[in-house]
Amino acid sequence: MSKRRVLAYLSLLLLLTAFLTAGRFLTLTQPAKQTEVIVVLSGGSGRLEEAARLYKAGYAPYMILSNAKESASAAGDMFKNALALGIPQEAILTENEARSTYQNAEFTLPIMKEHGFTSAIVVSSDFHMRRVKILFDRVYKKSGIELTYIGSDSGYHARRWWGDRYSRETTFNEYVKMIGNAFGYNGPEAKDVLNQIKAWFR
Numbered sequence: 001m002s003k004r005r006v007l008a009y010l011s012l013l014l015l016l017t018a019f020l021t022a023g024r025f026l027t028l029t030q031p032a033k034q035t036e037v038i039v040v041l042s043g044g045s046g047r048l049e050e051a052a053r054l055y056k057a058g059y060a061p062y063m064i065l066s067n068a069k070e071s072a073s074a075a076g077d078m079f080k081n082a083l084a085l086g087i088p089q090e091a092i093l094t095e096n097e098a099r100s101t102y103q104n105a106e107f108t109l110p111i112m113k114e115h116g117f118t119s120a121i122v123v124s125s126d127f128h129m130r131r132v133k134i135l136f137d138r139v140y141k142k143s144g145i146e147l148t149y150i151g152s153d154s155g156y157h158a159r160r161w162w163g164d165r166y167s168r169e170t171t172f173n174e175y176v177k178m179i180g181n182a183f184g185y186n187g188p189e190a191k192d193v194l195n196q197i198k199a200w201f202r
Contacts, residue, residue: 015152020114024160026174028129029151035060037093037112037121041104041132042067042078050152052085059121063087064111066104068094100176101132102186105139112145118143119146126151127158129171135186 038052038060048065055063063077072081082092091112098104101124112120124132130153136147154170161167 018032021164022175023127023158023167023171025155026128026130026157026171027126027151027158028133028149029126030148032057032059032065032150033148034058035121035146035148036064036117037064037066037115037119038121038123039066039104039108039123040078041101041122041128042070042072042098044074044128044152044154046152046154047123048072048078048081048085048088050150051121052082052148054085054086054121054123055091062091062115062117064093064108064120066094066095066108067098069096071165100186101128102135102139102181104132105136109139109143109145113143119148121150123146123150123152125156126152127154127156127174131174134178135181163193 019095031119032054038054040047040063045150051063056058063082065082068078070078072078075081079092079094081091087201088153093115095107095111098107122132129149131148133149155166156170157163157167161171186200
């Protein structure tokens with residue numbers, strides 16, 4: 001078999017492997033462990049519920065709600081929903097400015113430092129966690145703060161992401177955003193770039 005044919009087969013195999021594992025790469029959940037605070041990112045159902053479960057299980061005595069004013073359900077914003085889930089008001093810290101995953105990290109770090117927290121569990125949707133880890137690790141790199149990443153169930157099918165429209169669109173969006181982040185699009189402008197790219201395929 002010629003070298004050219006071998007390279008072609010290997011390239012095809014790599015592409016097939018990348019396709020099949022694309023969803024599983026996005027999802028990330030580490031074992032829960034005792035920390036000082038739980039950081040919850042806005043923007044997806046199930047995130048606050050997972051954070052509340054961890055809080056009630058005793059993994060942390062405090063919770064930071066990032067973009068706490070964002071609507072979380074018919075009951076109201078994240079703060080109101082946290083109270084409804086049984087989280088005491090005195091255990092809740094909030095920030096209300098984040099409009100992107102990068103800003104979730106950027107705006108929660110000063111709160112962590114202000115309160116002297118040295119460890120945290122970061123909670124977001126399962127499909128979102130790989131990008132969350134990349135961005136939080138970048139922002140928190142020299143902080144000395146240890147982060148544990150736990151994803152909440154969103155209905156995303158990581159193993160067969162191509163099998164339903166929601167999982168396909170979610171996979172596409174996450175990879176486009178990940179590429180945008182790699183090129184320095186880290187704030188709300190990243191969402192504008194995503195919308196432009198999505199428009200090309202319509």
